[in-house]
Amino acid sequence: MMDKKTLLENGLLEQYLLGELNAKECEQVEQLLASDTELKAHFDQLEQDFETLGLENAITPPPSVKSQLLEHIASSSTKATKVVELNQNNNIKFYLGIAASVAALLMIGSFWMYSQLNTVKQQLETVETNNTELNTTIEVLNKELEQTNTFYTAIVNPDTEQYILEGNDLLPEAKVVSYVNHKNKSVVINTERLPKLDDEHDYQMWADVEGEMINMGVIAKDKTLMTMAYIDHAESLNITIEPAGGNDHPTVEKLVTNVYLN
Amino acid sequence: MMDEQHLIFGKSLTLMQNDSTLIQQLKNKDERALSLLYDKYSGSIYSVILKMIRDEGKAQNLLQDTFMTVWDKAENYDAEKGRFYTWVYRIAKNKTLNMLRKSDPLIQTDDFSVHNNKEDAISIEPEYLELNGAVTTLEAHHKEAIELVYFKGLTHREAHQEMNVPLGTFKSYVRQALKQLKITYAKTLSLILLILNAL
Numbered sequence: 001m002m003d004k005k006t007l008l009e010n011g012l013l014e015q016y017l018l019g020e021l022n023a024k025e026c027e028q029v030e031q032l033l034a035s036d037t038e039l040k041a042h043f044d045q046l047e048q049d050f051e052t053l054g055l056e057n058a059i060t061p062p063p064s065v066k067s068q069l070l071e072h073i074a075s076s077s078t079k080a081t082k083v084v085e086l087n088q089n090n091n092i093k094f095y096l097g098i099a100a101s102v103a104a105l106l107m108i109g110s111f112w113m114y115s116q117l118n119t120v121k122q123q124l125e126t127v128e129t130n131n132t133e134l135n136t137t138i139e140v141l142n143k144e145l146e147q148t149n150t151f152y153t154a155i156v157n158p159d160t161e162q163y164i165l166e167g168n169d170l171l172p173e174a175k176v177v178s179y180v181n182h183k184n185k186s187v188v189i190n191t192e193r194l195p196k197l198d199d200e201h202d203y204q205m206w207a208d209v210e211g212e213m214i215n216m217g218v219i220a221k222d223k224t225l226m227t228m229a230y231i232d233h234a235e236s237l238n239i240t241i242e243p244a245g246g247n248d249h250p251t252v253e254k255l256v257t258n259v260y261l262n
Numbered sequence: 263m264m265d266e267q268h269l270i271f272g273k274s275l276t277l278m279q280n281d282s283t284l285i286q287q288l289k290n291k292d293e294r295a296l297s298l299l300y301d302k303y304s305g306s307i308y309s310v311i312l313k314m315i316r317d318e319g320k321a322q323n324l325l326q327d328t329f330m331t332v333w334d335k336a337e338n339y340d341a342e343k344g345r346f347y348t349w350v351y352r353i354a355k356n357k358t359l360n361m362l363r364k365s366d367p368l369i370q371t372d373d374f375s376v377h378n379n380k381e382d383a384i385s386i387e388p389e390y391l392e393l394n395g396a397v398t399t400l401e402a403h404h405k406e407a408i409e410l411v412y413f414k415g416l417t418h419r420e421a422h423q424e425m426n427v428p429l430g431t432f433k434s435y436v437r438q439a440l441k442q443l444k445i446t447y448a449k450t451l452s453l454i455l456l457i458l459n460a461l
Contacts (some may be wrong), residue, residue: 011418011433014440017344019352020417030343043344049443051306051347053412056395058305059312061325066300069326073293073333 002028004039013043017050151188151225159183165239165257171195174257178228178237185230187216187237192224197241204242206250207234218246236260285346289336296333303347304329307354309390313413314358316386324361328354355415396446397439404439407432 007013007029015021016029033040154160160181167174175193180186194203205216205228216228219239238258240250287295307328312321331353339349397408403425410421422432 011436014411014433014436015418017348018411019355020411033343045444046440047345047348049440049447050351050412051345052447053395053397053408053443054306054310054347054351056397057309057393057413059309059390060305061308061322065308065322065326066297066304069300069329070293070297072326072330073296 002032004032004036007032007039008042013039013046017043017046148225150227154181154184154186154188154227155179157181157184161261163237163259163261165237165259167257168255170254171256176239176257178259180230180237180261185232187228187230188225189219189228190225191219194219197221200244201241202244202246203239203256204246204250206238206240207231208236208238209233210235213238213250215246215248218242234261281346282341285336285339285341288333289339291333291336296329299332299346300329303350306347307350310351310413310415311354311358312386312390313409314355314415315362316391318386318390320361324354324357327357331357359415396443396450399446400439400442404435404442407435408439408443411436 002012002025012021012025012029016026021029033043160179163178163180165174165176165178173193174195177190179188179190189205191203197203202221203219205219206213207216208214209231210233214231214234216231216237219228220226236258238250239256240247240252241254241256242251284295284299288299304325308321308325311324311328312318315321315324328350332350335353339346393405393409393413397405400408406425407421410416410424411418414421416424418429418432418436422429425432425435427435
């Protein structure tokens with residue numbers, strides 16, 4: 001059995017370093033080195049000194065040796081690459097799996113996108129319908145506003161005269177306010193206080209010009225403010241009850257109210 | 263002489279730093295790591311092979327062969343058991359000794375006869391056989407002992423017969439020589455450390 005002392009005295013450490021020992025001796029030296037840190041430190045020093053000795057005596061080899069070496073290794077690693085490529089064939093299933101998963105995800109994604117697109121289309125249609133409705137409403141409102149403005153300007157115009165037609169005995173609760181502008185030649189009436197008639201009858205308005213009654217128009221049932229025809233040289237305004245749709249000549253017995261203009 | 267040693271030591275110090283990383287990369291078949299380790303160690307190894315085989319063409323083949331083995335067997339290297347250089351040195355030495363034995367089959371069985379034909383080997387610049395550095399400052403017989411075992415690849419057994427001294431005496435030559443080298447290198451190292459500290 002080898003011990004530290006014989007190891008040092010017989011120069012076995014040096015011979016071990018130089019690779020002179022057989023396998024069994026090597027093993028014994030390695031065991032001692034592993035168990036003895038002092039010995040290991042000594043061996044480390046020895047190795048370092050041998051390495052320095054080698055470095056001091058280095059002779060640079062021709063560069064061709066290195067290039068050949070690297071070429072050799074490159075070609076052998078190409079072979080290794082070929083083996084890897086074969087393995088890659090085995091991996092095709094794996095990559096196919098990945099590809100299939102990606103495709104499936106894409107399909108699901110597309111389907112989802114499609115359904116989303118349909119929903120959005122429907123929403124867009126609703127919005128468009130709403131928009132049209134709103135536009136119509138706005139148009140209607142605009143028209144009404146225009147009308148109202150027309151009435152308003154007509155009524156508040158300083159040239160406008162106001163005549164009130166009070167109901168006679170036939171229709172005592174009736175009251176129609178008329179706004180007549182002789183300059184603009186316009187007539188606007190407020191029929192808010194005119195009692196409702198059945199479907200077979202309408203109120204009709206007449207102007208009296210030198211004894212002749214001239215039609216000013218049928219009073220609409222669904223409006224409270226409306227424009228009537230202006231008749232030149234009218235002496236009075238008269239309202240009669242006529243069959244629905246109006247009459248060519250007034251039914252005098254059905255005169256419900258009148259007012260004189262001067 | 264001292265300046266040259268500083269240079270070499272400085273170089274080896276900087277090179278030492280990345281060794282374990284490089285070796286790990288070598289084990290992972292990184293060609294760049296092999297290239298760098300080759301740059302670092304090929305000079306020392308080539309010198310040993312040349313001095314052993316005394317033929318530049320053969321030495322170059324052996325050097326390439328050595329590093330091919332380093333590449334192929336890198337996973338066998340165990341940093342716990344010794345320095346990377348020592349490992350490469352042993353590979354190179356074995357390959358060279360095998361080559362020497364093959365080239366002279368007649369005397370193959372003779373223990374140390376592989377070196378007896380050294381006078382025949384020619385194709386080499388004489389300066390390649392000369393030693394440099396701290397080893398030249400040793401006493402002649404110490405220097406020769408180192409040269410025989412380290413650069414010529416003789417075993418202790420072969421070398422003591424070559425020098426014609428008892429094995430025990432030869433061993434003490436080697437030990438003395440190494441002690442002297444260690445002192446010289448330690449001095450150089452401390453000098454460098456001093457210079458490095460001063461910087």
